[in-house]
Amino acid sequence: EDKVVQSPLSLVVHEGDTVTLNCSYEVTNFRSLLWYKQEKKAPTFLFMLTSSGIEKKSGRLSSILDKKELFSILNITATQTGDSAVYLCAVEAGGSQGNLIFGKGTKLSVKP
Amino acid sequence: DAGVTQSPTHLIKTRGQHVTLRCSPISGHKSVSWYQQVLGQGPQFIFQYYEKEERGRGNFPDRFSARQFPNYSSELNVNALLLGDSALYLCASSLGGTIYFGEGSWLTVV
Numbered sequence: 001e002d003k004v005v006q007s008p009l010s011l012v013v014h015e016g017d018t019v020t021l022n023c024s025y026e027v028t029n030f031r032s033l034l035w036y037k038q039e040k041k042a043p044t045f046l047f048m049l050t051s052s053g054i055e056k057k058s059g060r061l062s063s064i065l066d067k068k069e070l071f072s073i074l075n076i077t078a079t080q081t082g083d084s085a086v087y088l089c090a091v092e093a094g095g096s097q098g099n100l101i102f103g104k105g106t107k108l109s110v111k112p
Numbered sequence: 113d114a115g116v117t118q119s120p121t122h123l124i125k126t127r128g129q130h131v132t133l134r135c136s137p138i139s140g141h142k143s144v145s146w147y148q149q150v151l152g153q154g155p156q157f158i159f160q161y162y163e164k165e166e167r168g169r170g171n172f173p174d175r176f177s178a179r180q181f182p183n184y185s186s187e188l189n190v191n192a193l194l195l196g197d198s199a200l201y202l203c204a205s206s207l208g209g210t211i212y213f214g215e216g217s218w219l220t221v222v
Contacts, residue, residue, distance in 0.1 A: 004154075032209060034210075034211065036213075041200070041215045041216045042116075042202065042213045042214055042215045042216055043155070043202070043213045044213075045210060045211070045212055045213075048209060048210055050209075088154055088155075090154070090155075092211070094168070099145065099157050099160050099167075099168045099170075100145070100147075100155070100157060100204075100211060101157070102147075102154030102155050102156070103154050104152075104153055104154050105153075105154050
């Protein structure tokens with residue numbers, strides 16, 4: 001059965017800290033891995049990763065994929081209170097685009 | 113450009129009733145997917161439609177159905193509602209890889 005596992009499930013840090021969120025997966029016919037940030041409602045797209053070893057970066061956020069070891073990490077440097085959210089990892093697998101398998105998410109709380 | 117739009121944003125239904133949720137994808141996106149997210153969990157895949165054809169179905173009972181219209185908008189229908197159907201229902205559209213989500217429809221079944 002396809003599965004995506006995120007760790008930790010929750011994390012409390014102070015402003016300025018650096019955090020690393022983990023995502024491991026076991027799926028058939030891997031297509032891509034996506035990271036989303038969810039605050040209240042809609043998951044907001046962060047990154048899509050398809051190739052191993054190529055870091056994607058956006059401001060203080062970065063992510064990388066290891067297709068050999070079947071995991072990805074999301075790094076956030078110099079955290080701010082506005083980074084508080086649930087971070088979701090999802091893997092697109094199988095023959096049809098749009099079928100995402102999500103992990104349970106990591107709830108990040110950034111304290112001032 | 114408008115993102116993925118969903119309606120209604122919130123609704124309350126009684127057990128046994130029927131509900132229809134609507135979604136308009138981003139302009140030009142031909143693929144629409146539906147997800148159910150219960151509190152504390154990641155979204156779970158329900159359906160995916162592309163060019164009006166069902167391309168994927170998750171592990172949900174037959175009470176759940178969907179369709180896609182010629183303008184690529186979509187409806188999700190749930191019959192004989194149960195308390196356990198209370199959740200955030202998310203619609204996503206995609207074109208060429210990146211998948212974008214709408215704000216969701218909060219369904220409460222009482």
